[in-house]
Amino acid sequence: xxxVNTVLGTISAAELGFVAIHEHIGYGMPGCxxxxxxxxxxxxxxxxxxxxxxKFHEYAKPYGAATFVDATGICNGRDVDYYKSLSAKTGxxxxxxxxxxxxxxxxxxxxxxxxxxxxxQFIHEVSVGIGDSGAKAGIIKVGVSRGFRMKELDKRIxxxxxxxxxxxxxxxxxxxxxxxxxxxxxxxxxxxPVKRVLFxxxxxxxxxxxxxxxxxxxxxxxxxxxxxxxxxxLPDPPFWGRHRSERxxxxxxxxxxxxxxxxxxxxxxxxxxxGWPGVKGHTVNYLFERLIPDLRDAGIxxxxxxxxxxxxxxxxxxxxxxSS
Amino acid sequence: xxxVNTVLGPVDAGRLGVTLVRESLMYVLPGAQYAYDIRIDRAxxxxxxxxxxxxxxxxxxxAIVDAAGMFEGRDLRLYEALARATGxxxxxxxxxxxxxxxxxxxxxxxxxxxxxWPAERFADLFGREVIEGMVVPRFERRAAAxxxxxxxxxxxMKPTDGSLVRGAARAGAATGVPVFISCGSDAVAExxxxxxxxxRAERVAVGDLDRRDAADSGWPxxxxxxxxxxxxxxxxxxxxxxxxDAERIALIVELINDGHVARILLSSSATGVSxxxxxxxxxxxxxxxxxxxxxxNAGVADACVQQxxxxxxxxxxxxxGQSQ
Numbered sequence: 313x314x315x316v317n318t319v320l321g322t323i324s325a326a327e328l329g330f331v332a333i334h335e336h337i338g339y340g341m342p343g344c345x346x347x348x349x350x351x352x353x354x355x356x357x358x359x360x361x362x363x364x365x366x367k368f369h370e371y372a373k374p375y376g377a378a379t380f381v382d383a384t385g386i387c388n389g390r391d392v393d394y395y396k397s398l399s400a401k402t403g404x405x406x407x408x409x410x411x412x413x414x415x416x417x418x419x420x421x422x423x424x425x426x427x428x429x430x431x432x433q434f435i436h437e438v439s440v441g442i443g444d445s446g447a448k449a450g451i452i453k454v455g456v457s458r459g460f461r462m463k464e465l466d467k468r469i470x471x472x473x474x475x476x477x478x479x480x481x482x483x484x485x486x487x488x489x490x491x492x493x494x495x496x497x498x499x500x501x502x503x504x505p506v507k508r509v510l511f512x513x514x515x516x517x518x519x520x521x522x523x524x525x526x527x528x529x530x531x532x533x534x535x536x537x538x539x540x541x542x543x544x545x546l547p548d549p550p551f552w553g554r555h556r557s558e559r560x561x562x563x564x565x566x567x568x569x570x571x572x573x574x575x576x577x578x579x580x581x582x583x584x585x586x587g588w589p590g591v592k593g594h595t596v597n598y599l600f601e602r603l604i605p606d607l608r609d610a611g612i613x614x615x616x617x618x619x620x621x622x623x624x625x626x627x628x629x630x631x632x633x634x635s636s
Numbered sequence: 637x638x639x640v641n642t643v644l645g646p647v648d649a650g651r652l653g654v655t656l657v658r659e660s661l662m663y664v665l666p667g668a669q670y671a672y673d674i675r676i677d678r679a680x681x682x683x684x685x686x687x688x689x690x691x692x693x694x695x696x697x698x699a700i701v702d703a704a705g706m707f708e709g710r711d712l713r714l715y716e717a718l719a720r721a722t723g724x725x726x727x728x729x730x731x732x733x734x735x736x737x738x739x740x741x742x743x744x745x746x747x748x749x750x751x752x753w754p755a756e757r758f759a760d761l762f763g764r765e766v767i768e769g770m771v772v773p774r775f776e777r778r779a780a781a782x783x784x785x786x787x788x789x790x791x792x793m794k795p796t797d798g799s800l801v802r803g804a805a806r807a808g809a810a811t812g813v814p815v816f817i818s819c820g821s822d823a824v825a826e827x828x829x830x831x832x833x834x835x836r837a838e839r840v841a842v843g844d845l846d847r848r849d850a851a852d853s854g855w856p857x858x859x860x861x862x863x864x865x866x867x868x869x870x871x872x873x874x875x876x877x878x879x880x881d882a883e884r885i886a887l888i889v890e891l892i893n894d895g896h897v898a899r900i901l902l903s904s905s906a907t908g909v910s911x912x913x914x915x916x917x918x919x920x921x922x923x924x925x926x927x928x929x930x931x932x933n934a935g936v937a938d939a940c941v942q943q944x945x946x947x948x949x950x951x952x953x954x955x956x957g958q959s960q
Contacts, residue, residue, distance in 0.1 A: 343707065343738060348768075348771060386667075387740075422670075432672065
């Protein structure tokens with residue numbers, strides 16, 4: 313029996329199909345909602361978002377279904393009722409997050425909260441629901457604040473997430489894989505197996521040389537190659553961009569060294585960004601339009617592709633409470 | 637006669653009546669709106685606030701300024717409905733602060749490095765809330781802001797506090813709307829910082845001056861001598877960090893005796909309803925029903941009371957400051 317929380321209800325992991333493990337319907341830093349330069353009408357939002365999700369759904373048909381994991385944290389413009397309508401109209405399963413992208417995205421109320429309170433917040437959102445939406449979160453988001461070092465608040469959030477993960481069984485996604493040593497210590501202290509943690513953005517341009525892949529892999533953690541498509545070859549790449557061939561080579565190194573079971577891949581694209589311009593032309597569909605063809609060209613077989621995007625993802629997203 | 641920006645549009649300053657310039661209607665500590673155990677029932681909030689505003693009016697009150705700024709619970713449509721229902725003029729404010737209250741959009745933006753917002757960007761954000769109207773986030777703009785409110789960290793000015801004060805002052809100078817600064821560790825230097833941006837001192841109100849450290853430092857008289865408005869804004873408070881009412885009256889009498897009656901405003905920093913943090917549950921009417929009789933007993937003339945409660949706030953809140 314496998315269970316995964318989507319915004320339209322809990323489903324069997326067997327129904328997920330092709331999973332884009334780390335994406336965003338729309339992400340914005342807390343407070344960006346006050347700046348009208350980013351506002352878009354609901355018509356424009358749906359217009360920018362629905363075609364991308366419909367295409368994703370079409371592309372994923374050979375895998376049975378399409379699942380879009382939205383890794384937007386509590387204060388970052390997460391809008392679960394909107395996700396519900398998108399999911400219902402496009403057929404894409406959407407998994408929402410509880411947690412925070414990093415301490416610097418947790419607003420004062422949460423910044424002042426104890427580990428215990430934060431854990432209760434996350435547990436409630438996974439097991440009861442988010443606000444009055446009725447939708448349950450399917451993953452727990454944590455992250456490293458800007459500056460590549462974990463701050464005290466980041467650590468408090470990681471510890472609360474570890475406790476909530478044990479109780480609810482929801483997996484943990486980290487924003488950034490840098491400075492992983494304090495994170496690994498916290499997961500150890502809390503008794504959470506590190507296979508329940510995806511160390512995200514290990515493939516981005518600014519993290520290279522700062523990720524202790526050996527430590528993460530040694531503990532059984534998962535490595536996120538989840539910024540595929542933020543290529544320096546783009547006309548206006550973001551600061552975390554990386555040369556396309558370099559990222560691919562990095563990923564192939566893992567696949568060709570027997571580490572396929574410990575990787576997950578995604579594009580981290582915004583369907584319609586909330587508080588930043590986004591990256592024009594970059595969508596979740598990069599996975600089908602560029603990445604999978606690149607993998608095939610590099611000799612990666614279909615079974616491996618299916619393992620990454622279907623089986624690894626399903627196993628990871630399946631709720632696995634740990635009794636203590 | 638000059639007009640004042642209320643949530644229902646411009647009102648002749650002479651029509652405001654008794655005005656409390658530093659209050660809060662619905663206070664929400666940023667983030668509390670997402671807390672799993674906090675439910676904001678709008679109908680209950682409306683009823684609670686309507687009762688308090690009606691009591692205030694019955695006691696002789698005319699206008700309330702919600703000086704909590706743009707990010708701590710401000711709900712324009714609720715305030716408009718309350719103003720219509722109770723007949724109390726409601727002035728809402730733009731502005732933010734201190735630094736710790738800001739969202740990550742302003743402090744760690746998605747740029748490399750994540751440089752916090754400078755004064756000119758805050759000036760633009762606040763100024764547009766006067767010129768184009770205050771925001772209902774991601775939705776629309778409503779009436780013009782009647783006050784630009786900011787605050788400096790009590791322990792000492794943080795870098796972004798300085799940008800907030802300077803940005804508020806620039807926006808005030810450009811739009812003619814007054815600036816309110818809840819003082820930090822050096823009220824005089826903070827006023828000078830605002831004045832350095834072309835903001836006339838008489839258009840600046842400095843608050844939290846009945847805090848013990850502020851009174852002990854002699855800031856109220858210094859601020860008055862510099863030509864700015866001294867806001868004695870914790871009337872009725874039992875908070876030990878602030879003067880008690882007897883000490884507050886002694887301070888007011890001293891300021892009046894020194895010839896500063898035109899520079900004094902009175903308020904209570906009450907929170908009509910508060911989420912995420914304990915509120916200051918003083919009725920808005922208490923200033924009129926308890927404190928004004930105490931002032932009279934202390935020998936303060938009726939004309940002085942009227943000036944502090946009616947004509948001084950009318951002059952300050954008049955756009956451009958022409959009224960008196």
